[in-house]
Amino acid sequence: MEGLFAVLIGALTAAGLYLCCLRQVFPVVLGLSLLSYATNLFVFVAGRLSLGAPPIWEEGVTRFADPLPQALVLTAIVISFGMTALLVVLAIRARFEAGEERIDVPPVTRATETDR
Amino acid sequence: MTAHLPVLPVLIPAVSAAVMVALTRQDVVLARVLAFASAAAQIGVAILLFAAVREGEILVYRLGDWPVPYGIALVADRLSVALVLLTASLGAVLLLQALSAWDRAGPHFHPLFQFQLMGIYGAFLTGDFFNLFVFFEVMLIASYGLMVHGGGAARLTNAMQYMVVNLIGSTLFLFAVSLVYNAAGTLNFADLALRVPTVPASDRGILMAGGMLLCVVFLLKAAVVPLQFWLPGAYGHAPGVAAALFALLSKVGAYALLRFALVGLGLGQLAALEPLAWLTLLAGALGVLAAPTLGVLAGFASIASIGVLFVGLAGAQAPRLGAGLYYLVHSTLAGAALFVLADLVRAARRKEGDAVVGGQNFAGRALLGGGFFLAAIAAVGLPPLSGFVGKIALLRSIPVEGGAGAASWAFVLVTSFLLLLGLSRAGSRVFWKAQGEAPAAARGPAAGGVAALALLFAAMFAWAIAAEPALAYFTQAAQALLKPGAYVQAVTGAGVFR
Numbered sequence: 012m013e014g015l016f017a018v019l020i021g022a023l024t025a026a027g028l029y030l031c032c033l034r035q036v037f038p039v040v041l042g043l044s045l046l047s048y049a050t051n052l053f054v055f056v057a058g059r060l061s062l063g064a065p066p067i068w069e070e071g072v073t074r075f076a077d078p079l080p081q082a083l084v085l086t087a088i089v090i091s092f093g094m095t096a097l098l099v100v101l102a103i104r105a106r107f108e109a110g111e112e113r114i115d116v117p118p119v120t121r122a123t124e125t126d127r
Numbered sequence: 128m129t130a131h132l133p134v135l136p137v138l139i140p141a142v143s144a145a146v147m148v149a150l151t152r153q154d155v156v157l158a159r160v161l162a163f164a165s166a167a168a169q170i171g172v173a174i175l176l177f178a179a180v181r182e183g184e185i186l187v188y189r190l191g192d193w194p195v196p197y198g199i200a201l202v203a204d205r206l207s208v209a210l211v212l213l214t215a216s217l218g219a220v221l222l223l224q225a226l227s228a229w230d231r232a233g234p235h236f237h238p239l240f241q242f243q244l245m246g247i248y249g250a251f252l253t254g255d256f257f258n259l260f261v262f263f264e265v266m267l268i269a270s271y272g273l274m275v276h277g278g279g280a281a282r283l284t285n286a287m288q289y290m291v292v293n294l295i296g297s298t299l300f301l302f303a304v305s306l307v308y309n310a311a312g313t314l315n316f317a318d319l320a321l322r323v324p325t326v327p328a329s330d331r332g333i334l335m336a337g338g339m340l341l342c343v344v345f346l347l348k349a350a351v352v353p354l355q356f357w358l359p360g361a362y363g364h365a366p367g368v369a370a371a372l373f374a375l376l377s378k379v380g381a382y383a384l385l386r387f388a389l390v391g392l393g394l395g396q397l398a399a400l401e402p403l404a405w406l407t408l409l410a411g412a413l414g415v416l417a418a419p420t421l422g423v424l425a426g427f428a429s430i431a432s433i434g435v436l437f438v439g440l441a442g443a444q445a446p447r448l449g450a451g452l453y454y455l456v457h458s459t460l461a462g463a464a465l466f467v468l469a470d471l472v473r474a475a476r477r478k479e480g481d482a483v484v485g486g487q488n489f490a491g492r493a494l495l496g497g498g499f500f501l502a503a504i505a506a507v508g509l510p511p512l513s514g515f516v517g518k519i520a521l522l523r524s525i526p527v528e529g530g531a532g533a534a535s536w537a538f539v540l541v542t543s544f545l546l547l548l549g550l551s552r553a554g555s556r557v558f559w560k561a562q563g564e565a566p567a568a569a570r571g572p573a574a575g576g577v578a579a580l581a582l583l584f585a586a587m588f589a590w591a592i593a594a595e596p597a598l599a600y601f602t603q604a605a606q607a608l609l610k611p612g613a614y615v616q617a618v619t620g621a622g623v624f625r
Binding site: 036046047049050056057083093097102109115 | 257261264268271275278279280281283284286287288290291294295297298301302304305306308309314
């Protein structure tokens with residue numbers, strides 16, 4: 012099962028990074044989403060994988076799953092969800108104001124064009 | 128009341144921001160009143176905290192009274208409280224500049240500003256590195272909002288880049304946190320310090336990989352070469368008041384690095400950073416020489432000051448680290464002053480904006496030129512402002528013998544000269560090559576911005592006067608970082624406040 016998880020996280024991360032390198036707004040948003048899925052899974056297994064073990068204390072149980080990463084991953088999901096939403100909103104505004112779908116516009120040339 | 132002091136810097140801006148969102152959507156005057164009331168309360172709390180920790184006391188606040196390491200702890204010691212005080216003061220000063228135009232340029236300026244401050248306070252006070260992540264995100268979300276405040280194409284495209292870079296940084300942050308947690312089983316700095324020596328050899332690789340990955344994230348936030356490319360464009364195009372506050376954000380990265388690497392991992396020194404510090408200095412100074420606008424110039428000057436800061440942080444001796452921390456305060460004020468000034472110039476010159484070119488004469492040229500002169504003095508590190516004292520104290524604490532020390536001297540001195548050149552070039556172009564008469568209808572620079580600038584210069588002057596006690600204070604703070612026994616004891620051992 013560890014192997015399956017590792018391959019899954021690796022594939023998501025690789026796909027996410029590849030999409031981030033495409034430098035167009037939409038692929039980058041998708042890439043960041045994939046990266047955040049990979050992170051969430053990674054955080055989730057940080058307490059090591061265990062099957063059929065309860066995360067909170069129960070009478071007569073000796074093997075427990077680590078409850079903390081599950082709490083952490085909830086926080087991480089909420090934050091990455093909010094961030095993605097914000098990024099999409101920003102991308103839409105940038106699309107309409109700058110007429111650009113690329114995000115690698117050299118900042119300096121833009122500055123001299125528009126600031127003058 | 129005293130028992131709850133460490134949580135108040137986080138609570139006050141959180142509550143006032145929530146109230147502002149609810150009540151002041153249409154009413155900018157009420158928002159201003161609340162913002163200044165909140166700023167006054169933040170400064171008051173910071174001063175009380177300072178009085179409580181200046182003798183070396185460490186205040187530990189357990190939220191919900193859960194024992195460390197199970198619960199969340201806030202820790203106030205000399206270093207974090209000094210930075211909280213700096214944040215509160217800078218926030219209050221910048222509110223003056225916000226009055227001129229920025230808080231009417233779009234909705235929700237003041238709540239965003241409060242959330243920004245809340246994230247910074249939280250990052251300084253938190254005792255564990257998952258909440259450090261949470262406060263970083265609070266800080267970043269607010270900074271995205273402030274960065275696009277007022278809109279505009281250049282600002283939006285640069286904000287997109289800033290946001291994507293920081294989202295990737297946040298991803299790395301989470302990967303690193305999970306690796307460290309996986310190996311050490313804790314998220315608390317102090318608890319981590321206790322557990323690192325007992326981590327079995329088979330897990331040490333995971334621990335150090337995670338730890339170093341986390342350091343990379345902090346270096347990205349601090350904009351240390353080779354992770355500095357995002358800064359000049361993003362800060363240079365942000366609204367002036369936001370950029371001036373962002374001068375503090377990169378210092379949060381440096382602080383987090385110190386707290387995590389020295390206290391949590393117990394590395395003892397960060398000498399590996401010294402070459403990076405040299406390159407950062409060089410990149411910043413060369414950028415200042417070539418900067419096309421004053422905003423971008425201020426961004427590169429911030430990078431150079433991060434370089435000086437890291438020359439200090441790379442030392443293993445308390446006086447050197449202390450001098451670096453003293454310079455951290457100065458560089459925050461100097462960076463903020465440059466950003467405020469760039470903003471005032473941008474507002475004063477209708478056509479050229481803050482581009483580093485001569486152009487039509489503008490109202491308030493003498494005043495702004497004088498301001499730029501002082502800001503340049505601060506950024507280069509010339510007397511009578513505190514950058515001079517900071518650089519002298521730093522250089523004096525570095526032994527010249529041996530390659531690294533001599534190289535540090537050389538880089539600090541040569542880049543100071545390059546900064547002087549770059550700033551002189553920019554200043555003489557913008558302020559001396561102005562031709563003709565100022566437009567008759569033009570108004571002078573906004574009073575709020577000028578007041579903020581004057582207060583920043585006064586603060587840097589006072590900081591130079593107060594150099595001796597300040598350096599002693601930060602040397603003690605540095606000692607506590609290098610030998611974190613008391614911190615670990617205070618957080619994990621018997622509580623100060625129950």
